[in-house]
Amino acid sequence: MRSSLIILFLSLTWSAVSQDKEWTLLKKLEYSVQSCKIDQLNNLYAVKKGEVLKLDADGKEVSRYSNKLIGEGVQIDVTNPMKVLVYSPDQMKLITLDSRLGEMNETINFFESGYEQVSLVATSYNNALWVYDPINFQLIRLSSKLEELSRSLNIAQHLRVNLFPTDVVEINSKVYLTDPDHGVFEFDVFGNYLRKIPIKGIEKLVISDQRLFYFKEGIVEALNLKDSSVEMLKIDQCAKNNFFVNRNRVAVTLPKSINIYQAKG
Numbered sequence: 585m586r587s588s589l590i591i592l593f594l595s596l597t598w599s600a601v602s603q604d605k606e607w608t609l610l611k612k613l614e615y616s617v618q619s620c621k622i623d624q625l626n627n628l629y630a631v632k633k634g635e636v637l638k639l640d641a642d643g644k645e646v647s648r649y650s651n652k653l654i655g656e657g658v659q660i661d662v663t664n665p666m667k668v669l670v671y672s673p674d675q676m677k678l679i680t681l682d683s684r685l686g687e688m689n690e691t692i693n694f695f696e697s698g699y700e701q702v703s704l705v706a707t708s709y710n711n712a713l714w715v716y717d718p719i720n721f722q723l724i725r726l727s728s729k730l731e732e733l734s735r736s737l738n739i740a741q742h743l744r745v746n747l748f749p750t751d752v753v754e755i756n757s758k759v760y761l762t763d764p765d766h767g768v769f770e771f772d773v774f775g776n777y778l779r780k781i782p783i784k785g786i787e788k789l790v791i792s793d794q795r796l797f798y799f800k801e802g803i804v805e806a807l808n809l810k811d812s813s814v815e816m817l818k819i820d821q822c823a824k825n826n827f828f829v830n831r832n833r834v835a836v837t838l839p840k841s842i843n844i845y846q847a848k849g
């Protein structure tokens with residue numbers, strides 16, 4: 585089944601809506617950044633040391649946020665364009681930004697809040713947060729006031745693996761946690777383990793329109809999370825962990841530019 589699907593899509597470019605659409609280079613933005621993400625409104629967030637830049641759907645810079653906490657390991661979550669999360673694991677500090685990249689409230693210091701270590705943070709529904717505790721190998725859901733709402737079992741113990749997750753995201757009432765050495769683990773919104781998606785090598789989670797995107801042998805593939813079919817997305821100059829996808833656009837981070845692709849039609 586898998587091989588027949590791959591053969592079918594070798595002659596087609598990938599589309600989130602139908603096979604008839606093709607992807608084309610829409611813009612080439614002359615920015616040198618570490619990474620970028622696109623929100624559901626096609627705004628682009630580019631991250632470089634000490635700064636986060638926000639560009640609108642036309643590629644025009646609309647705002648910029650500067651903070652010395654933003655280093656190479658910074659995490660940014662744009663799931664909610666009205667509430668962008670910027671997290672520094674090294675400092676264990678979380679900054680929340682509004683749609684203009686202005687700070688919304690005081691920086692959260694997880695160490696001062698009683699956590700020994702928090703390696704990952706992600707947006708959750710109802711203004712809550714997911715955090716990953718690498719000491720106890722647990723996903724914890726917190727309210728906006730940092731009250732604990734739910735906590736998973738010890739995932740490493742439960743699954744009997746040495747766990748070193750690199751990214752977490754909540755989407756469509758599911759929580760996904762990736763460990764490049766083992767695959768992607770799926771949980772419900774209460775932190776209950778559901779299944780393992782056995783695709784290794786994924787460091788940054790890119791999930792859109794019920795598809796999990798990953799880089800394999802020079803090509804971006806998309807696993808349909810509903811029926812497990814595999815599709816292919818051929819993009820020039822794409823590299824592992826340097827791309828992000830939303831419903832109708834793909835952003836590729838290159839050494840001296842950001843290339844934006846859009847589905848035709």
